Amino acid sequence: MKEVAAIVTRKEVAELAGVSEATVSRVFNDVGPMKEQTRLRVLQAAKTLNYHPNAIAQSFARRRSGNLGVVLPYVPKVHIFSTYYFSEVLSGIGEQVKASGYDMLLKFRAPGEESDYSSIFRSQKVDACVILGATDTPSERAELKKLEDGGFPFCLINQHMSGEWFNEVDADHEGGSYRAVRHLLDLGYRDIAFLSGSPEFSNSGDRLRGYMQAMREAGLLPADAKAPGDLPAHLYYEGNYSRTSGMKAAAAMHPHLNRIDAVFASNDRMAIGLMQGLREYGHVPGQDYAIVGYDDSEAARVTVPPLTSVAVPFYEMGRLAAERVLGRVGGGNETGGASESFRLKLDTKLVVRQSCRILR
Amino acid sequence: MKEVAAIVTRKEVAELAGVSEATVSRVFNDVGPMKEQTRLRVLQAAKTLNYHPNAIAQSFARRRSGNLGVVLPYVPKVHIFSTYYFSEVLSGIGEQVKASGYDMLLKFRAPGEESDYSSIFRSQKVDACVILGATDTPSERAELKKLEDGGFPFCLINQHMSGEWFNEVDADHEGGSYRAVRHLLDLGYRDIAFLSGSPEFSNSGDRLRGYMQAMREAGLLPADAKAPGDLPAHLYYEGNYSRTSGMKAAAAMHPHLNRIDAVFASNDRMAIGLMQGLREYGHVPGQDYAIVGYDDSEAARVTVPPLTSVAVPFYEMGRLAAERVLGRVGGGNETGGASESFRLKLDTKLVVRQSCRILR
DNA sequence: CACAGTAATGTACGCGCGTTCATTATCTCA
DNA sequence: TGAGATAATGAACGCGCGTACATTACTGTG
Numbered sequence: 029m030k031e032v033a034a035i036v037t038r039k040e041v042a043e044l045a046g047v048s049e050a051t052v053s054r055v056f057n058d059v060g061p062m063k064e065q066t067r068l069r070v071l072q073a074a075k076t077l078n079y080h081p082n083a084i085a086q087s088f089a090r091r092r093s094g095n096l097g098v099v100l101p102y103v104p105k106v107h108i109f110s111t112y113y114f115s116e117v118l119s120g121i122g123e124q125v126k127a128s129g130y131d132m133l134l135k136f137r138a139p140g141e142e143s144d145y146s147s148i149f150r151s152q153k154v155d156a157c158v159i160l161g162a163t164d165t166p167s168e169r170a171e172l173k174k175l176e177d178g179g180f181p182f183c184l185i186n187q188h189m190s191g192e193w194f195n196e197v198d199a200d201h202e203g204g205s206y207r208a209v210r211h212l213l214d215l216g217y218r219d220i221a222f223l224s225g226s227p228e229f230s231n232s233g234d235r236l237r238g239y240m241q242a243m244r245e246a247g248l249l250p251a252d253a254k255a256p257g258d259l260p261a262h263l264y265y266e267g268n269y270s271r272t273s274g275m276k277a278a279a280a281m282h283p284h285l286n287r288i289d290a291v292f293a294s295n296d297r298m299a300i301g302l303m304q305g306l307r308e309y310g311h312v313p314g315q316d317y318a319i320v321g322y323d324d325s326e327a328a329r330v331t332v333p334p335l336t337s338v339a340v341p342f343y344e345m346g347r348l349a350a351e352r353v354l355g356r357v358g359g360g361n362e363t364g365g366a367s368e369s370f371r372l373k374l375d376t377k378l379v380v381r382q383s384c385r386i387l388r
Numbered sequence: 389m390k391e392v393a394a395i396v397t398r399k400e401v402a403e404l405a406g407v408s409e410a411t412v413s414r415v416f417n418d419v420g421p422m423k424e425q426t427r428l429r430v431l432q433a434a435k436t437l438n439y440h441p442n443a444i445a446q447s448f449a450r451r452r453s454g455n456l457g458v459v460l461p462y463v464p465k466v467h468i469f470s471t472y473y474f475s476e477v478l479s480g481i482g483e484q485v486k487a488s489g490y491d492m493l494l495k496f497r498a499p500g501e502e503s504d505y506s507s508i509f510r511s512q513k514v515d516a517c518v519i520l521g522a523t524d525t526p527s528e529r530a531e532l533k534k535l536e537d538g539g540f541p542f543c544l545i546n547q548h549m550s551g552e553w554f555n556e557v558d559a560d561h562e563g564g565s566y567r568a569v570r571h572l573l574d575l576g577y578r579d580i581a582f583l584s585g586s587p588e589f590s591n592s593g594d595r596l597r598g599y600m601q602a603m604r605e606a607g608l609l610p611a612d613a614k615a616p617g618d619l620p621a622h623l624y625y626e627g628n629y630s631r632t633s634g635m636k637a638a639a640a641m642h643p644h645l646n647r648i649d650a651v652f653a654s655n656d657r658m659a660i661g662l663m664q665g666l667r668e669y670g671h672v673p674g675q676d677y678a679i680v681g682y683d684d685s686e687a688a689r690v691t692v693p694p695l696t697s698v699a700v701p702f703y704e705m706g707r708l709a710a711e712r713v714l715g716r717v718g719g720g721n722e723t724g725g726a727s728e729s730f731r732l733k734l735d736t737k738l739v740v741r742q743s744c745r746i747l748r
Numbered sequence: 749c750a751c752a753g754t755a756a757t758g759t760a761c762g763c764g765c766g767t768t769c770a771t772t773a774t775c776t777c778a
Numbered sequence: 779t780g781a782g783a784t785a786a787t788g789a790a791c792g793c794g795c796g797t798a799c800a801t802t803a804c805t806g807t808g
Contacts, residue, residue, distance in 0.1 A: 035512075037794060048758045053796060061755055080510035085794035088448040088763060095493070100482075107479035107703055115475055119467035122460075126496050131513065133455070134492040136482055150440035152395075153491065271686070300690050326631070330660050332692040343467055397764060408788045413766060421785055445764035448793060755804070760797100767791090774785070 036079040045073035056081055092357070095133040096125050096350060097154030099145070101161030102137045111269075112296070112325035113342055114160060117185055120346025121158060128354050130155075137161075145171045149180040156181040156353045158346075163228040164189055181356040183349045183370075186342075188230045195356075196371045197349040201231045204338040204376030205238025208320045209292055211336070211378055213246050216387030217290035217318055220248075223277050223302060224256070225269040225294040235294050235322065262287055267298045274298035278305020285311055290318035290384065296325045296337055303331065318384035324377075334381035341374050348372060396439040405433035416441055452717075455493040456485050456710060457514030459505070461521030462497045471629075472656070472685035473702055474520060477545055480706025481518060488714045490515075497521075505531045509540040516541040516713045518706075523588040524549055541716040543709045543730075546702075548590045555716075557709040557732045561591045564698040564736030565598025568680045569652055571696070571738055573606050576747030577650035577678055580608075583637050583662060584616070585629040585654040595654050595682065622647055627658045634658035638665020645671055650678035650744065656685045656697055663691065678744035684737075694741035701734050708732060 042049045047066060054060050055070040073079075087093045098121060100114070125132045133154055148157060157175075162168055162184050172194055175182050183195040212220050222239045225232045236256065243249040249258065256264050262284035267273030274297065281288065285306070293299035299321035303313040313319050314333040321328055324339035352370050402409045407426060414420050415430040433439075447453045458481060460474070485492045493514055508517060517535075522528055522544050532554055535542050543555040572580050582599045585592045596616065603609040609618065616624050622644035627633030634657065641648065645666070653659035659681035663673040673679050674693040681688055684699035712730050 035794090039794085049795085050759080050797080051757060054757085057796075059797090060757090063756065066756080078510075080507060082794055083511035083513040084444065084447045084451075084453055085512075086796080087444045088765095088793090089795040089797085091444075091763070093444055107476055116467055122494060122496055126498070132494040134482060134494065136486050138486070147440060150438075151443035152445075153443040271690075304690065327687060327690060330631075330664065330687060331690060395764090399764085409765085410767080410789080411787060414787085417766075419767090420787090423786065426786080442764055446766080448763090448795095449765040449767085451766095451793070749808100751807085753805085753807100756802080758801070759799085761799105762797100763795090765793090769788105769790090771788070772786080774783100776781100776783075778780095 035082070036077045038079075038081075040077055041070065041073045041079045044077060045070045091152075093153055093155050094130055095154045096121070096128075096130045096354060097133050097135055097148055097157040099135045099137060099148070099157060099159045099162075101163075102139050103161075112323055112327070113186070113340075116342035117160060117346035117349075120343040120348075121350045122346075123343075124347040124350035124354070128351070130354060145182070146174045146178060146180070149175065149178065149182075155357045156183075158182070158349050158353055159184050160186070161229075162187045162189075164230055165228065181353050183353040185345055185349050186229075186231055188234075190230075193369060193371075195353065195369050197345045197352070197374070198231070198372065199340045199342075199345060199374045200376050201234035201340075202238040202241075204322070204340070204378070205235040205292065206242050207238075207376075207378045208322070208336075208338050209239050209242035211380065212290045212292065212318060212320060212384060213242060215318065215384055217384075218246075218248060219263070219288050220290045220292060221263045221265060221281065221284075221288045222259070223265045223267055223274065223291060223293040223298055225267060225298065227266070232294060239292055267294075267301075269295050269298060271297045271301035271304075274301020274303075275305040276301075278302050278309065282306060282309045282311070285309075285317065288317060290320075292320050292322075294322050296321040296323045296328045296335060299335055299337075300327055300331060303335075314383045314385055320384065324379050328379075328381065331383075333383050335383045336381045337379055339377045339379050341376075345372075345374055348374075395442070396437045398439075398441075400437055401430065401433045401439045404437060405430045451512075453513055453515050454490055455514045456481070456488075456490045456714060457493050457495055457508055457517040459495045459497060459508070459517060459519045459522075461523075462499050463521075472683055472687070473546070473700075476702035477520060477706035477709075480703040480708075481710045482706075483703075484707045484710035484714070488710070490714060505542070506534045506538060506540070509535065509538065509542075515717045516543075518542070518709050518713060519544050520546070521589075522547045522549075524590055525588065541713050543713040545705055545709050546589075546591055548594075550590070553729060553731075555713065555729050555731065557705045557712070557730075557734070558591070559700045559702075559705060559734045560736050561594035561700075562598040562601075564682070564700070564738070565595040565652070566602050567598075567736075567738045568682070568696075568698050569599050569602035571740065572650045572652065572678060572680060572744060573602060575678065575744055577744075578606075578608060579623070579648050580650045580652060581623045581625060581641065581644075581648045582619070583625045583627055583634070583651060583653040583658055585627060585658065587626070592654060599652055627654070627661075629655050629658060631657045631661035631664075634661020634663075635665040636661075638662050638669065642666065642669045642671070645669075645677065648677060650680075652680050652682075654682050656681040656683045656688045656695060659695055659697075660687055660691055663695075674743045674745055680744065684739050688739075688741065691743075693743050695743045696741045697739050699737045699739050701736075705732075705734055708734075 038049045038052045042052045052070050054062055055067050122132055135148060185197050188196055188198050224236060240253055244251060265277045265280055267277050293302055299319055321335045321337040324337040328335040328337040398409045398412045402412045412430050414422055415427050482492055545557050548556055548558050600613055604611060625637045625640055627637050653662055659679055681695045681697040684697040688695040688697040
């Protein structure tokens with residue numbers, strides 16, 4: 029019964045309005061001088077016929093898709109949008125994309141497959157691209173370098189590849205971690221454990237460095253301590269940023285809790301999992317031990333006790349990345365070279381709540 | 389310095405391989421019989437030149453974009469991805485979209501603007517569409533009906549428009565709410581308040597109906613009680629699904645808490661806000677009053693006490709919606725009519741935790 | 749009124765691909 | 779070996795639009 033609405037084209041509008049197709053085009057793109065009268069006539073005809081330009085044909089003719097690609101990692105068993113970090117970044121990108129008149133095309137990296145970034149561009153379905161959750165592996169680096177060589181505008185978020193000059197929007201995780209640990213030290217804590225996230229993300233290393241620096245400065249670690257191996261074993265734990273991994277860490281940490289008085293966890297989810305886990309062993313957070321999380325997610329506000337955490341401007345990072353990378357679309361060659369590349373590092377901020385008692 | 393990689397077209401591949409463009413096309417689309425030898429020759433040439441078909445041109449020629457549109461509501465001040473409901477649904481859609489070889493194009497409804505759904509389709513940038521957070525207003529209904537009349541494949545998620553036959557994937561919120569309240573009743577609670585969400589969403593009404601039915605059956609409401617107005621004022625509160633609105637409700641509820649022994653909140657976020665707010669007045673959840681939330685979000689697991697809540701298969705709802713709606717693309721007319729329309733209603737499930745003490 | 753100069757519009761082409769139809773190579777069976 | 783069938787390939791077109799270039803309609807000036 030239902031008929032698929034017939035496609036109205038420029039041609040029909042032109043006929044009805046009694047003008048040429050080019051004129052219709054001009055009206056819709058607002059180019060060149062034209063009589064107000066014809067403009068109105070065309071618009072009227074378009075309205076009558078319910079004409080809407082075919083976006084695909086436009087993309088084709090303009091050789092520009094009007095889409096910003098967003099590459100998302102495949103995280104097994106995790107519904108990726110549900111993690112605070114991705115959620116916020118995506119919201120920020122979404123905001124900017126809308127403001128720039130673009131659409132947002134999501135690309136999920138496949139489970140097994142090597143991430144073939146360049147194919148994303150070669151297919152021409154996106155004009156620029158923001159990459160989330162890139163990992164610092166040789167093959168990924170190679171892929172990204174191909175993009176770079178191809179001159180495709182892209183940008184990494186929350187990931188830094190040292191030694192390369194990719195466009196990046198990152199946050200000062202090292203500083204944030206340093207301040208978090210300093211906060212614990214200032215409160216009088218000394219035996220501060222570190223719960224790390226997955227090491228393949230650069231910002232896991234950043235957090236470790238911040239922690240180590242603070243500990244070194246406090247004279248709690250040798251001046252040359254650098255790697256996790258330089259830490260007393262009972263102070264270093266590793267998870268994968270999931271709540272469950274935090275709970276698992278609790279099992280490993282529990283036996284040593286007499287030698288630990290505070291924990292710095294690399295994100296809130298793990299912190300929460302850890303608190304849950306340790307609670308089952310009878311250790312009360314904020315009382316038997318202090319804890320600081322990372323991300324300042326919504327969850328940090330509702331735990332008991334509320335979790336001191338490091339706020340990261342994820343939303344703004346997403347917005348900025350989109351803005352910058354879209355600003356580079358098409359630009360560059362006529363100005364006699366590539367347009368400015370960029371590496372932004374936004375500030376993080378410690379948000380103090382009640383998960384760390386004052387010792388003195 | 390950087391050169392934008394030259395676009396390699398079919399033509400060049402054809403020349404290098406010594407065949408016609410049509411043959412190249414056939415190889416890449418795997419149509420018609422062809423000599424294995426030429427096939428390899430073409431593939432070899434394509435590899436040499438690093439040829440990738442232009443997706444936009446393909447879309448243009450095929451008159452199909454390969455994109456599934458996802459319409460997201462504009463929620464002021466809320467970073468939309470951060471709400472559990474949207475996050476999960478999007479993850480589900482993402483999963484299915486990938487499996488179906490489509491891409492996912494996000495469309496944000498603009499703040500003020502009337503949602504002009506049909507333009508989304510007329511622009512031809514998407515082949516089908518999933519709509520989240522539609523509201524049941526006359527103008528939205530009209531817009532949706534236009535889509536329907538246009539024969540565009542679309543689907544509403546978690547929203548039911550009574551009296552219309554739109555494709556929908558919904559969950560049994562009425563039943564879920566009924567069971568939640570029954571649970572409270574079975575535990576011995578009698579003075580059960582209801583914290584509603586924004587009334588423009590159909591599932592807010594669903595929850596209300598479930599609540600009322602359970603209360604009526606327990607003889608706590610007159611048999612003809614239907615609307616919120618039929619409730620004692622101290623039992624009915626309204627928020628907008630945000631945590632803050634839950635906190636605000638706490639202020640309104642606090643004076644009446646001597647006449648309230650349990651609360652059923654329309655989602656976890658409001659439940660959490662309410663618990664926080666009431667705690668500030670000295671009321672301890674799970675002790676001074678029982679509380680049940682809705683959504684069974686991650687947050688419900690980490691509150692103190694853990695929150696009894698109603699689980700909704702959001703992820704599956706997203707996946708199913710995408711699957712069904714993509715199944716309808718292009719199909720329908722040649723079979724002598726529209727393909728099957730669908731209205732799915734998935735089951736919800738009460739997840740009991742510790743936020744309701746046993747009274748007897 | 750003629751002319752230049754500009755405003756307004758039309759003509760024509762190509763973007764890269766899918767696809768139909770025509771053509772040519774190859775095979776089958778008598 | 780030849781005729782018909784089938785396999786394999788090529789030639790040509792159009793999808794709907796943007797746009798360079800050609801053309802025509804005006805305007806003001808001397």
